[in-house]
Amino acid sequence: MKQLSRYRRHKAAGPLLLICALLTIGTTFSVASATVKQSQTTFARSASIEEGKQIFLKGCSSCHGLNAEGGAIAPSLIGVGAASVDFQVGTGRMPMADMSTQAVRKAPVYNEDETAALASYVASLAPGPAIPEESALNYERDGNSAQGGELFRNNCAMCHNFAGQGGALTQGKYAPTLMGVEPKHIYEAMITGPQSMPVFSDKTITPAEKLALIKWIKAAEAEPNLGGATMGRIGPVTEGLLVWVLGIGLLIGIAVWLTTRAR
């Protein structure tokens, strides 16, 4: 303890302590909220269609129409299924913040409870893709990472980039990054085809293949940076930038030092 107190007045002590405190609070909070979420999920299953309809009328109907029949600026939701609602609302894309190019991922507006209610309401309008059961999402057990990688490069990499970092589409639209996306949402996106993304039917990419895909994405997410800092995993552009800024910059700096006279 004596040794520790020696560093008490060190100038880094303050910030370090602050970081430790924040980390502790953050961890405690996230553990606590996780337990809360779990208890909510069970409750959410029983959420009524009526409750969802009320939320819909308040939050969605101004664009999607009173009966979800769609409007001038928003598509019909009849037949999109519960999976679509769970994806769009669960990732915060809906309700949309601004109507410009595309719906962006943000903190969800509705909690899981309300999302589930909305989903069951929309699902009640017409049959559509259902939210995948948690038991069907055991990608760790059922997936094959190498097969997933091949599927990914064939079906996903052209938009989401070779490492799932996202990429550009036309007219300012873009395919978002897949890092940090919940497996459930990845699955839902594939079966519903949100926004620019096409649908990947269960018949052409089987559920087992979808799990393989998710396993590969999750492995890419967790993969350590094997060769050093990755600079975004977006290919040679950042590498070229680094060569000029750090490489040539550093060497010119040393050349200047080398050629100035010592005093």
Next chain:
Amino acid sequence: MTSVEKRIGTAANFVDERLGAAGWVKKSLNKVFPDHWSFMLGEVCMYSFIILLLSGTFLTFWFDPSQRDVIYNGAYEPLKGLKMSAAYASTLDISFEVRGGLLMRQIHHWAANIFMAAIVAHLLRVFFTGAFRKPREFNWILGILLLTLGLVEGLFGYSLPDDLLSGTGLRITSAIIQAVPVVGTYITFFLFGGAFPGVGFIPRIFTLHILIIPGIFLAVITIHVMLVWYQKHTQFPGVGRTETNVVGHPILPVYMAKAGGFFFVVFGVTAFISAVASINPIWLYGPYTPGQISAGSQPDWYMGWLDGLVRMAPPLETHAFGHTISWNILIPAIIVPGIIFTSMALYPFIESWITGDKREHHLLDRPRNVPNRTALGVMSITFVLVALINGGNDILATNFDLSINQIMWFSRIGIFVLPPLAFIITKRLCLSLQRADRELLLHGTETGRLLRLPHGEFVEVHAPISPEKAFILQSHEQLVPLEIEDVDGRGVRRPGALKNKLQRRLSKAHAVSVPKVSEQELKEIEHH
């Protein structure tokens, strides 16, 4: 005499009695190299080349340059069990099974990038300071040759691992060759050993990449450096530096220690970057198959501007008599680069034709004192930068919330508008810098001290500049336009009136500059 000296003496005697080298070596050791940071850029090129030779040799010990199919069963889990080429599998093995192998791969790739960047920086230094002028035109051309070779060598190098990104690059390369009228299709089939991707390209470019091209490189670099040695290095103007001398440190010991040390520094910096920053993570790209593609498929930066040109090309093809000519490929990928590299190689002769200057030059220009050349250089850089920006338009679009269509239109218009604009702005900037020099010479520097004159006026005190600085500021030559008459002394029209007119016009444009401070003006100032 110490025993060490005695031993060295014996060895030197042994060599000299057989080669008679004492005279030459003695002279060489007293060879002078002037000091300036920008003179080190060429050394960065040479040292990166040595690093490339060393790290490249290391890689060849494990690399298997073959397109034969293998099933991967190595250490990298996410690719296990996949079919891939032996080239790709062995690159994975170098990365994950050879200790330090990934580091060596990264050193090789970073060194290649630094090599190309240093070549470009060195070329710009030589261009902007006019170091390419007589008698150094040969060396300029050799330099352009090295740059061109570097582009090809780099393309071949990053294509060897046969990953998804480099395969895409080769796909584009094959489409460019295939677009050549009449012979293109045949050449593609011969080069690739069949329809793309063929069976022979990887082993063939391997031979070119590790044997033929490095061999040519070695020869050309040797001549390049020997010419610098023989012609002696240029120097910036300064007191005691003239067209007939060269001032600096001798080879032994200072220059040798500094240059030798700098090699280790370049190697160290390359190793440092390779230790902390990943480059070309081929295990993430996956093995190449022509049916797959990744968003943001870019070449390395030195090819990026060419890719940018291809992206912005108009959708033009000629279909006639059962044949197709792809202007959308030929113009950006072959014709424009061809014109650029040819005119770059010929530039020393073009400039000397415009100025009519056939003298030797060993003192470098300060870029501002030759506004036309400097503006031309900045114009070229602007051209390449616009193309380069378009080459990364998808990456820029996602990272800066732009649209690829906007960037494409910006580049399509910008490639025509921005370079001339850069020319005009640079030329004006050079002229105002010349004016500032003139002011400095005549009135000295502002000291920031205010002085109240007896009649109440405030003036700022100016301090005269040092004689050394004053010397540099007026050491350049006043540019004068060529006098070319259309008729000769006897009143007969000279042949080539159009050529004369062009030369006169260009010469006039080239000679625009601020008048130098005359002796009289300087004397007047001294009397104040």
Next chain:
Amino acid sequence: MSNELTPIDSSVVPQHAPRATDTNPVSEKRAEQQVAILFTLSGIGSVLLIYSYIFVAKDVFIFIPVMGNQNAQQLGIGLGMAMSLFFIGIAAIHWAKTLMPDKEIVNHRHEFRSSDEDRAELVHTVKEGVKGVQLGRRKLIKRSLGAAVGLFALPPVLLLRDLGPLPKKQLETTNWKTGTRLLTDPGNRPILASDLEVGAVVQVLPAVEHEDERPLSDIAKDPVLLIRLRPEDFQLTPEKLAMTHEGIIAFSKICSHMGCAVALYEQQTKHLLCPCHQSTFDVTRGAKVIFGPAARPLPQLDITVDSQGYLVARAPFNEPVGPSFWERNSQ
């Protein structure tokens, strides 16, 4: 043209002020120690390299802020190598700058032009030599020499002939034939029309004899992208519309510009984008080019279903797929 004024004599090298290490023995001693420390740092780097190579396991990862999880062995070897090289260099330069004599010296240049006598003599020698060859007089030798050298230049070119086969019709043909089934890639499963919902895409390859051993040169021209739209979304000519099946339309996935895989399908705008050069194709109008450098629409594959309801090609592609080439008849 020469410098108009020389306020100070330009022929004299200015005297350098002595460095601290030249005059002050303390500074000199300190500089010497600094150089020694730098060399020692290099040695430490080498030890770090050796240690990491031998004693650090391959699968140890350490977390470093900004850089993320790093392989300890790779980082140790790299940083060790960087240190051992970098500090040798810095030490040598510091040594040269502070302790080695820093007096500049002057070399003189000479004009490169040879003396007039030398040049005249050279011209004479060359002329004599050429005269000795007698090419001007001996027309027969001259002509046969020309012919021999000309013929000699041919074999090296000829010897390269076996680098590859002749193109023949390889660029014009694919493995799509009448009745060829469309198989998922990867997976090689046949597809029912009902497998695709509206807005769905599938990457497909033709059914061939050995689906696991497709040569890459086949994959470079065979891939097809299958897209399902609402039939009313199409704005096609009757012939092209007849090539679709219940709203399912099939295009070659190989870009008509430079052969990249065009597979970025935007379900809402119904545009296909090539990630290489941003050529954009409008699927509803038969993959017409609406942006970018591609000059031709993507070739469309005529599809239908077979007796079992699986999607098949009704006919081969009616034009070559992929990038243009000289022999391509594009009319």
